[in-house]
Amino acid sequence: MRKDHIKIFCLLFSAMVFAQPKKNDPNTLSEAGKSINVYTTAEKSDLKLSKTQTLEFTKAGQPVEKDISVFVEPKKQFQTFMGIGGAITDASAEVFAKLSKEKQQEFLNAYYSKDKGIGYSLMRTTIHSSDFSSGSYTYVKEGDKDLKTFNIDHDRQFRIPLIKRATETAGGKLLLYASPWSPPAFMKSNNSMLHGGTLLPEYGQAWANYFIKFIKAYEKEGMPVWGISVQNEPMATQIWESCIFTAEGERDFLKNYLGPTMAKAGFGDKKIIVWDHNRDLMNQRANVIFSDPEASKYAWGMGFHWYETWAGGEPMYDNVGKVQEAYPDKNLIFTEGCVEKFDVSKYQIWANGERYGASIIHDFNNGTVGWTDWNILLDQTGGPNHVGNFCLAPIHADTTTGELIYTPSYYYIGHFSKFIRPDARRVSTVPSRSQLLSTSFLNTDGKMVTVVMNQSGAEVTYNLMVDNQTAAVTIPAHAIQTLVYQLL
The missing domain is CATH 3.20.20.80 (Glycosidases)
Structure with a gap:
């Protein structure tokens, strides 16, 4: 094999290796677990800790002011539950x-x-x-x-x-x-x-x-x-x-x-x-x-x-x-x-x-x-x-x-x-509008739990934003949701 071919092969191989996801990074969304399971309890409904949705994360862009968002930053962790x-x-x-x-x-x-x-x-x-x-x-x-x-x-x-x-x-x-x-x-x-x-x-x-x-x-x-x-x-x-x-x-x-x-x-x-x-x-x-x-x-x-x-x-x-x-x-x-x-x-x-x-x-x-x-x-x-x-x-x-x-x-x-299970760590979570209250915890098994509560009398659609990923979630009026998704 010619030297220039060998050089090209090595460059391609290196690029493939270093392009692999960092599977041991605890703050990165799992490629194998990007789905979000949503559980809901809502007033004037039969929903009581009911699984209501399975959503998928997509790549996030810059949020705008008219959007309602819940921002989760897994790198910022606080007390142990x-x-x-x-x-x-x-x-x-x-x-x-x-x-x-x-x-x-x-x-x-x-x-x-x-x-x-x-x-x-x-x-x-x-x-x-x-x-x-x-x-x-x-x-x-x-x-x-x-x-x-x-x-x-x-x-x-x-x-x-x-x-x-x-x-x-x-x-x-x-x-x-x-x-x-x-x-x-x-x-x-x-x-x-x-x-x-x-x-x-x-x-x-x-x-x-x-x-x-x-x-x-x-x-x-x-x-x-x-x-x-x-x-x-x-x-x-x-x-x-x-x-x-x-x-x-x-x-x-x-x-x-x-x-x-x-x-x-x-x-x-x-x-x-x-x-x-x-x-x-x-x-x-x-x-x-x-x-x-x-x-x-x-x-x-x-x-x-x-x-x-x-x-x-x-x-x-x-x-x-x-x-x-x-x-x-x-x-x-x-x-x-x-x-x-x-x-x-x-x-x-x-x-x-x-x-x-x-x-x-x-x-x-x-x-x-x-x-x-x-x-x-x-x-x-x-x-x-x-x-x-x-x-x-x-x-x-x-x-x-x-x-x-x-x-x-x-x-x-x-x-x-x-x-949320014992020894979980609380994670930085902030809603962008006062209708919503929210907190998040990272369990020891890598599952993130984000709880969102809608205090208002109107249905709200909000963006759950984690790292550079997002998902649109709808929460009924006077309801509470738990969102469970995987971090590695």
């Missing part, structure tokens, strides 16, 4: 026990199966009673400061069996964390578990020891405890179980009692969540606790709720981002939210689902790593609740008929929990 779930309260467990075996399995699948349901991976529970119990109780006899009578027999009847069955349905693993609503009455300034009050200084160590007893008892039952929060809603004096901790009070209990006691007991790896209350005051609480090195070293992060709207204002989503900005080494977790004030006529009110969708998107886009709903199940009265604080849940059971009632909130949560 921990999970989404709900709380197994006494109320939920008591209602579950009244269901038939068939309905119990349907319910478990609905929440905890990745294939048959929405794949919850996170669980909260209470340390003894909350308002969503049939009555107040603790794990010790009144006055037992040495905790010699400590036992969790109360939980064995309803709550522990449900936790175990939920965990089994989820594949044997759920991250479980627990929160107290109040110390026992004898440890408090008002000598009552209800109506606020404060922890008496002389019971700081006994109350810290109580947490240790709880963790050990639950883990002896084969239920690993991932973490605890210091106090549910520490600035709310409620007619139900409640206890007030100022920011300084929570800081000092954490650094002087709870943190050292957890470490001494060999539970230094358990996560401790501070605040566990609304977004309105979370920044002040973060400043006080996280600015104290001796307290901060024990705090994994901060939990928050969504009830700041009780005062008539809008949700304070930006406060979450401000904590993340100020304390980037701390984690943020949404620990409770529900639709307050039960009304049987509002089971199917669409705005309730949209409240969940908006909160989840904003909270994750502001740095949240996990999101936990309140009661996973309530009955046809919005309870049981021993002080009449009846609320809505994503699923209700009518214990007179045995029927399970699925609300829009269930489906809106499912657009996230079913598709």
Whole structure:
């Protein structure tokens, strides 16, 4: 072969080699997986987590201002996703026990199966009673400061069996964390578990020891405890179980009692969540606790709720981002939210689902790593609740008929929990118009999940733009979509 022919052959071969797609680049759309599976839930339709479209990416051009677009940039990644779930309260467990075996399995699948349901991976529970119990109780006899009578027999009847069955349905693993609503009455300034009050200084160590007893008892039952929060809603004096901790009070209990006691007991790896209350005051609480090195070293992060709207204002989503900005080494977790004030006529009110969708998107886009709903199940009265604080849940059971009632909130949560899996990474995602809200996560298997919510009363066609690829997607009015597509 002539030298000039050899040279031409080598040049052609090199061009072919270097023209091959970079299959190991995690930020490049897969040539073999350019299709987008679209799942939709929409008002005034039968669409409920329904697969509605399979689309194909095409090469993108410059978007123009009249277009509506959702821009996804896989190279810009943020926090690691921990999970989404709900709380197994006494109320939920008591209602579950009244269901038939068939309905119990349907319910478990609905929440905890990745294939048959929405794949919850996170669980909260209470340390003894909350308002969503049939009555107040603790794990010790009144006055037992040495905790010699400590036992969790109360939980064995309803709550522990449900936790175990939920965990089994989820594949044997759920991250479980627990929160107290109040110390026992004898440890408090008002000598009552209800109506606020404060922890008496002389019971700081006994109350810290109580947490240790709880963790050990639950883990002896084969239920690993991932973490605890210091106090549910520490600035709310409620007619139900409640206890007030100022920011300084929570800081000092954490650094002087709870943190050292957890470490001494060999539970230094358990996560401790501070605040566990609304977004309105979370920044002040973060400043006080996280600015104290001796307290901060024990705090994994901060939990928050969504009830700041009780005062008539809008949700304070930006406060979450401000904590993340100020304390980037701390984690943020949404620990409770529900639709307050039960009304049987509002089971199917669409705005309730949209409240969940908006909160989840904003909270994750502001740095949240996990999101936990309140009661996973309530009955046809919005309870049981021993002080009449009846609320809505994503699923209700009518214990007179045995029927399970699925609300829009269930489906809106499912657009996230079913598709975004633990250890996914959040990816930069920005809509170009205010009608749409959106967030994206990259799962460890290379699948990208983009959730888009249409808050408007009109159908919207938007361009999903990823790298230099685009696809036109239509979303109905008052709808939420999950788009699943492959990145290598």
